[in-house]
Amino acid sequence: MTVRVRIAPSPTGYFHVGIGRTALYNWLFARHHGGTFIVRSDDTDAERSTQEYQDDILEHLRWLGLEWDEGIEVGGPHAPYRQTLRLERYHEVTDALLAVGTAYPCFCTPAELDERRRAAMAEGRPPGYDGRCRSISPTTALARRGAGEAASVRFAVPRPGATAFRDEVRGEMDIDHANVDDFVILRSDGSPTYHLASSVDDVDFGITHVVRGEDLLSSTPKHILLTEALGGQPIVYAHLSLLMGPDGRKLSKRHGDTAIRAYRERGIIPEAMVNYLALLGWSPGVDETVVALADMVERFELSDVSRNPAIFDPAKLEWMNGVYLRELAVDDFLARTLPLIEADLERGLDDEELARLAFIAPLVQERAKLLTEVAPQVRFLFVDEIGYDEDSWAKVMTADEIPAVLAAAMDRLSVIPEWKTAAIEEALRAMLETLELSPRKGLQPLRVAVSGSSVSPPLFESLEALGRGPTLARLAGAAARL
Numbered sequence: 001m002t003v004r005v006r007i008a009p010s011p012t013g014y015f016h017v018g019i020g021r022t023a024l025y026n027w028l029f030a031r032h033h034g035g036t037f038i039v040r041s042d043d044t045d046a047e048r049s050t051q052e053y054q055d056d057i058l059e060h061l062r063w064l065g066l067e068w069d070e071g072i073e074v075g076g077p078h079a080p081y082r083q084t085l086r087l088e089r090y091h092e093v094t095d096a097l098l099a100v101g102t103a104y105p106c107f108c109t110p111a112e113l114d115e116r117r118r119a120a121m122a123e124g125r126p127p128g129y130d131g132r133c134r135s136i137s138p139t140t141a142l143a144r145r146g147a148g149e150a151a152s153v154r155f156a157v158p159r160p161g162a163t164a165f166r167d168e169v170r171g172e173m174d175i176d177h178a179n180v181d182d183f184v185i186l187r188s189d190g191s192p193t194y195h196l197a198s199s200v201d202d203v204d205f206g207i208t209h210v211v212r213g214e215d216l217l218s219s220t221p222k223h224i225l226l227t228e229a230l231g232g233q234p235i236v237y238a239h240l241s242l243l244m245g246p247d248g249r250k251l252s253k254r255h256g257d258t259a260i261r262a263y264r265e266r267g268i269i270p271e272a273m274v275n276y277l278a279l280l281g282w283s284p285g286v287d288e289t290v291v292a293l294a295d296m297v298e299r300f301e302l303s304d305v306s307r308n309p310a311i312f313d314p315a316k317l318e319w320m321n322g323v324y325l326r327e328l329a330v331d332d333f334l335a336r337t338l339p340l341i342e343a344d345l346e347r348g349l350d351d352e353e354l355a356r357l358a359f360i361a362p363l364v365q366e367r368a369k370l371l372t373e374v375a376p377q378v379r380f381l382f383v384d385e386i387g388y389d390e391d392s393w394a395k396v397m398t399a400d401e402i403p404a405v406l407a408a409a410m411d412r413l414s415v416i417p418e419w420k421t422a423a424i425e426e427a428l429r430a431m432l433e434t435l436e437l438s439p440r441k442g443l444q445p446l447r448v449a450v451s452g453s454s455v456s457p458p459l460f461e462s463l464e465a466l467g468r469g470p471t472l473a474r475l476a477g478a479a480a481r482l
């Protein structure tokens with residue numbers, strides 16, 4: 001059997017970390033088994049679906065590197081992989097189920113259903129549909145529909161009965177049909193429900209494994225019943241535990257950003273995101289946190305996915321991003337940061353500036369956790385006027401010895417023979433000795449004077465990259481501002 005898996009995001013929101021993890025697990029499972037990864041669009045909710053969300057989902061699947069073999073935009077034998085373009089098929093299936101009595105029309109109005117639901121709850125009975133229209137004879141039902149009476153279509157769940165299945169993550173499940181009401185498959189306006197559209201697609205597209213969020217576990221008996229009624233091959237299910245915030249509550253906007261886009265914009269790189277998402281519930285079997293993608297593909301098994309809730313912690317993600325940033329080849333790091341630097345400066349860099357950036361970049365790379373940290377740290381190299389960070393200034397530039405420090409630094413730096421890191425360091429260390437100052441007291445003011453901030457790349461290299469003329473000018477500028 002060739003593995004065929006899918007994700008089925010609804011374009012009703014931005015691509016978020018939860019669906020990102022689900023997509024990744026499907027992708028890893030498909031790649032591990034040499035199978036097919038499919039992306040379809042569950043876009044039947046016309047009111048909430050937008051093209052912007054659809055684009056965001058596909059853009060970020062690609063950004064993560066989760067290319068799909070079949071599906072929306074890429075096509076395939078079951079194109080189009082878009083539910084709104086398959087409505088006829090859902091009607092055809094509904095008619096077939098009605099014809100054999102596996103489904104039946106329901107004439108109950110929303111108001112009636114609501115009233116009975118309340119009554120049931122008040123009497124302590126289960127609030128699900130009570131099956132009232134199931135006993136209407138097919139001839140009567142046909143006549144009522146013919147007369148124009150609005151009807152939805154419900155699935156006739158076998159009673160008594162139960163649906164048992166083995167969930168790859170959660171183990172054996174056995175659901176008594178007493179807990180599964182006769183669910184709607186087609187609404188009275190003719191639109192298919194999620195249960196119908198999803199099951200028909202899974203059967204039609206030959207899906208072998210459904211790997212999705214635990215919030216859909218209670219729908220699975222319905223999908224199994226539908227799959228059987230459609231004559232489909234049994235599907236293997238795996239339900240992934242929900243993601244929690246660091247406080248142990250269900251992950252939501254309350255915890256901060258959940259959209260993958262937000263993390264990308266914040267300077268997370270896709271390799272780190274993939275690695276972090278992979279570990280939200282899956283363990284590669286060894287005590288490792290940084291795992292190469294090829295190793296993940298080789299080791300990924302659904303049976304190693306935990307059923308315990310996984311915690312999404314942006315601080316850990318940032319830590320991991322730092323690890324990945326340090327592992328990038330310098331050229332790669334530069335290529336990823338240059339667009340951000342140029343956007344920050346609102347201009348391109350010339351060759352001489354690029355050379356200075358290449359000199360300083362590895363030093364920033366060693367310390368950064370986010371790509372977005374780089375531009376503000378190197379800005380001082382490429383602007384005529386630096387703005388001073390007022391907090392840094394207030395903290396560092398107000399001590400009594402500052403005028404003497406700046407004057408001594410200017411004296412020393414103006415006479416060194418070669419403007420290189422080693423000579424700059426030697427001159428400034430000699431200055432510290434003469435003034436009897438610690439590096440923190442004596443060098444931090446120079447950092448603020450030349451870069452505007454107490455956070456910058458290492459000082460001696462920064463001065464080399466800036467050049468002697470601009471360095472002396474900034475020291476003088478800072479002295480004048482004291």
Ligand code: GLU
Pocket residue numbers: 007008009010042198211212213216
């Ligand atoms: N369209 C559903 C959602 O966005 C997913 C359906 C499924 O995976 O079965 O949550």
